[in-house]
Amino acid sequence: MRTRQKQENAMGKFEEVYKRSLEDPEGFWGEAADQLVWDRKWDRVLDDSQAPLYRWFPGGRLNTCYNALDCHVESGNGSRLALIYDSPVTGALRHYSYQDLRDEVARLAGALKARGVEAGDRVIIYMPMVPEAVMAMLACARLGAVHSVVFGGFASNELAKRINDSQPRLILSASCGIEGGRAVPYKPLLDKALEAASHKPQGCLILQRPEERCELTAGRDEDWQEALSGATAADCVPVEATDPLYILYTSGTTGQPKGIVRDNGGHAVALKWSMKHVYNIDPGEVYWTASDIGWVVGHSYIVYAPLLQGATTVLYEGKPVGTPDAGAFWRVIAQHGVVTLFTAPTAFRAIRQQDPQGAKIAEHDLSSFRALFLAGERCDPDTLLWAQDKLKVPVIDHWWQTETGWPIVANCLGIEQLPVKPGSPTRPVPGWDLRILDGEGNEVPRGTIGSIVGRLPMPPGTFPTLWNAQERFVKTYLSSFPGYYQTGDAGYMDKDGYIFVMGRTDDIINVAGHRLSTGAIEEALANHPDVAECAVIGVHDDLKGQLPVGFLVLNAGCARPVEDIEKEAVQYVRDGIGPVAAFKTALVVQRLPKTRSGKILRGTMRHIADGESYNTPATIDDPAILDEICEALEEAGYAGRRA
Incomplete structure (x- = not known):
């Protein structure tokens, strides 16, 4: 009952x-x-x-899909808008009420059930940003099955690793995705992964997109629509609160991906709580996370949290620029009445580079819009202040990780809006007891950089373990500082309890015995009026141990001599940080190498600069960018060796 x-x-x-x-x-x-x-x-x-x-919540039983869909329908809100699918790359626009979405998900769950999927089974979802991908996640949750979303278009060898580790009963995929205005066929990548994988799933359901259809493999593949045409709606299957809801793989340092496990009970509790208390979203309001369901941000704040709260979520298949221009985000906000947008700082740097004066903003009615949240990588103060100035709404930097599933540090708008300090995501969210420790595990004075750790237990919604790798979980996250969760990030806490996340612990460089944050140097570089985006890495130096090298992407239309900007950038660091930074090299490049979520691949750049061998990360947005980085480093006298 x-x-x-x-x-x-x-x-x-x-x-x-x-x-x-x-x-x-x-x-x-x-x-x-x-x-x-x-x-x-x-x-x-x-x-x-x-x-x-x-x-x-041990001993508790619930169903996440029921709480995300059925309960709203049964409480009389079935006609409320649940999902808006907006796809500028295909021109598609679809609206789903809670009743619509519940019925579609129940039917898909019935198709999966008819093919043997039961509670505890794994299902890999290898799909683009289409409503059917969201339905697939919820259909798995409805049956108590464990979904594992892998980016559509992800490299075959990486997909094969995830197939072998999770051992799915089924794979749900699509004929293609749309990237850069062209169709990217998924089927050849899926076929190659299945050929390489030692585990063979029972079968595949393939969604045929009109932009590019594919040939189905007889005896293994089924057409998505045909499978659904004869399906009977499936009821929700209650599971233990401690049972897994999903596995989300993140790259590991060993080359073996880490399967982050999310449980059903703690996850639903934390995400529903966060929608009101962190983001200040009420049922029925339109909330948009401009990310991808392949990332944790998409899992938490495109799919589950908005639906658990009874809000309307926007599923956007497009980019911040180029679909069609730097006004794409403002069009979506105005057209759908979005009240809050959550995206990555890199999206705003791209918008700013293309439209430095924010002229596109004035072309749209943003009267519904009341807050912007940024996360995914460190938000430099310059980007935050630009967005704040142009949008005239609170701009909230907040910090969290794939492992945690929801914010660690944020300005909780639904509790009390605290003063914004550019460069800080504000204070730890309720449930998080953060400390700053030195290498020996001692707390450091306020204002001193150290390892950011969270006192155990972590709050609900965080990961309880790694998939089939509990020993690795304990060794990686819980062993360096007993009694604490090691975030892997470095930073400091100021006198007011505000956290400043300066980068991964390996982004703290040692210049002649001085510990310097590459994030602080990036802040200084970002103050240059011609710099749209930048990244700093520490490269090996025989005399000083390490030296910082900066990479600069300039604003669109900047016609000034590159040499002048590079010299000025060095002076900006000297003025902002001081001679102690020993910053002498700034290199202008066209683009920075990033993951598909927008994180800059500083570690890969550092390996290139030091002449070390490296593997091109599976999550990289465009591998060709690494060649440009190599050339820039070679011209500057660094190794720049290609893998």
Whole structure:
């Protein structure tokens, strides 16, 4: 029997809410869990008997899909808009009510069930940004199956690794994706991956897109629409709160991908809580995360969190620029009445590079728009201030990771908007007790850079383990600083408790014994009026240990001599950081190498500069960019060796 307690707006000042989350975590998260529909209530909120391995809501049973779709329909909100699919690359625009989406998902779940998919089975989803991909995730959740989304178009060898590790019963895919205005066939990549993989799934469902259809492999592949045409809608299957909802693979340093596991109970509790308290989104409001479902941001804030909250989510198949121009985001906000946008800083740097004065903003009615959230990589103050100036709304930098599933540090607009400090994502979110430690595990003074760690237990919604790799989980994340989660990021806490994330711990460079943040040097470079985007790496130096080298991407239309800008950039660092940075090399390039989520591949650039062998990352947006980086480094006298 399903029970649901009346939702309360437990609003309060930030200090009060934060303090309670640390002093009474079981009471705090128990109240948050009461906002969901449970088939069976938990035995206890937190199981700490296996510390440092913690589990939230053991004994509880629920279904994530039911809480995301069915409960809204059953409470009389079936006609409310759930999903807007906006695809400038194909011209498609579709709207789905909660009733529509629930019915489509139930039918797809029925098709999967008819093909043997049961609770606990894994299903790989290798698809573009189309509604069917969202439906596939929810259909797996409906059956209690574990989905693993792999970027459509991801390299075959990387897909094969994920097939072998997760051992899916089925693979759901599509004939193609759209990248750069052209169709990218997925089927040849899928075929090659299945040929290389030692594990063979039972079969594949293939969505035929009109932009480019594909040949189906007899005996293995089925047409998506044909499979659904005879399907019977499937009911929700309750699962344990501690059962896995999904596996999301992230690249590991060993070459073996790490399968981040997300559980059902803690995940649903944390995401629903965050929609109101972090993003200040109410049911029925239009919320847009401009990301990809292949990333954790897409899992959490395109698919699950908005639907758990009863909001309207936007699924956008396009880019911030080029589909058709730097006004693409403003068109979507105006057309659909978006109240809050969440995207990556790199998207805004791309927009700014193409439209430095923000002229495109004035072409659209943004009266509905009230907040911009940025995450995915460190947001330099210059980008934040530009967005704040042009949009005239709060611009909220916040910080989290694939592992955590939702924010670690943020300005919680739904509790109390705190003063913005450019360069800081503000303060730890309720549930997170952050400390800054030195290499020996001692807390460092305020303002001193060290390793950012979170005191255990981590709050609900974070990852309880790695898929089939618990020993690796403990060694990678819990061993360096016993009693703490090692984030792998470096930074400091100021006197007001604000966190400044300066980069990964390996982005802290040592110049003649001085520990310097590449992020701080990037801040100085970003102040140059002609610089749209920049990245700094530390390269080997026999005398000083390491020296910083900067890469600059200039604003569109900049016609000034490159040599002048490079000299000025060096002076900007000297003025902003001081001679201690020993910054002497700034190189103008056309583009920076990035992952498809917009993260700059600083580690790969560093390997190139030091003449070390490297593998082209599977997540890279365009491998050809590395050749330009090599050439720029070679001209500057660095190794620049190609893999």
